[in-house]
Ligand SMILES: Nc1ncnc2c1ncn2[C@@H]1O[C@H](COP(=O)(O)OP(=O)(O)O)[C@@H](O)[C@H]1O
């Protein structure tokens with residue numbers, strides 16, 4: 001049986017409608033693709049997912065309802081809440097879809113803490129977009145109310161708040177994760193990139209940041225000695241000259257070649273670049289391949305290997 005880590009991108013969870021009902025419906029579709037993949041491939045999946053829109057939205061709700069006797073929770077705690085929220089929906093959806101396909105899956109969601117360096121440069125340079133998109137007038141209003149927020153333009157799609165996104169160093173629940181995975185659990189772990197924590201001696205405490213789930217997925221894949229890392233997003237291929245007349249799909253690419261494309265700024269920061277970096281890091285450190293493709297292509301990938309496949313040199 002192959003052990004594969006998948007990292008689910010935004011389109012696997014959120015459509016235009018951020019209601020709980022719509023997100024659960026999106027996750028049902030996602031679970032349908034994933035259980036088809038499991039059924040066709042004799043695969044054990046370990047799943048991680050993003051939380052950028054959800055953590056930002058939940059933080060806004062916390063702030064809007066905050067009073068002295070019922071204060072808003074900090075970002076790390078809100079991140080943990082979104083692990084629970086999305087982990088719950090995804091586990092339910094996987095159970096339903098597995099039953100439809102007569103698959104016997106033992107699904108569990110693990111609240112995962114990921115150790116980061118409190119001196120990571122990312123704390124001085126927030127880069128992770130969270131929550132909704134704003135237009136220029138809305139940004140002007142928000143800046144009056146939240147002078148400490150950093151808001152940036154997000155790839156031509158509008159403006160979003162950005163928060164620090166330190167790199168994952170290690171996984172607090174490493175041993176528990178390996179125990180579950182070795183016992184054939186279909187594990188949802190490291191959701192939202194994991195809750196970022198720092199260690200000070202014997203103490204552990206959460207820090208206000210959001211880790212990129214693609215980097216956490218690569219860490220988890222190394223941890224459980226996965227055969228492959230698959231990063232699922234909205235596009236079937238990573239491309240060169242993205243959205244230019246000379247756009248070119250990438251199929252199988254060696255790590256050294258991918259590094260050259262990275263150096264050539266082919267991949268947008270905050271969207272495709274972290275995926276490519278995570279894929280390179282995984283392929284280099286494990287000698288296994290990493291795949292970036294679309295959710296709806298995941299079963300075809302199994303059949304014909306189609307998608308962007310990053311292979312070690
Ligand atoms: N070179 C590129 N090749 C393909 N897609 C790219 C490229 N550069 C930017 N993108 C965009 O990046 C998106 C993936 O990033 P994002 O939407 O942030 O990921 P996620 O699926 O994790 O939410 C793609 O759907 C595409 O719109």
Ligand SMILES: NC(=O)OP(=O)(O)O
Pocket residue numbers: 009010049050051052053129192193210211212213214
């Ligand atoms: N935490 C994280 O990477 O979330 P998104 O994928 O939603 O940005």
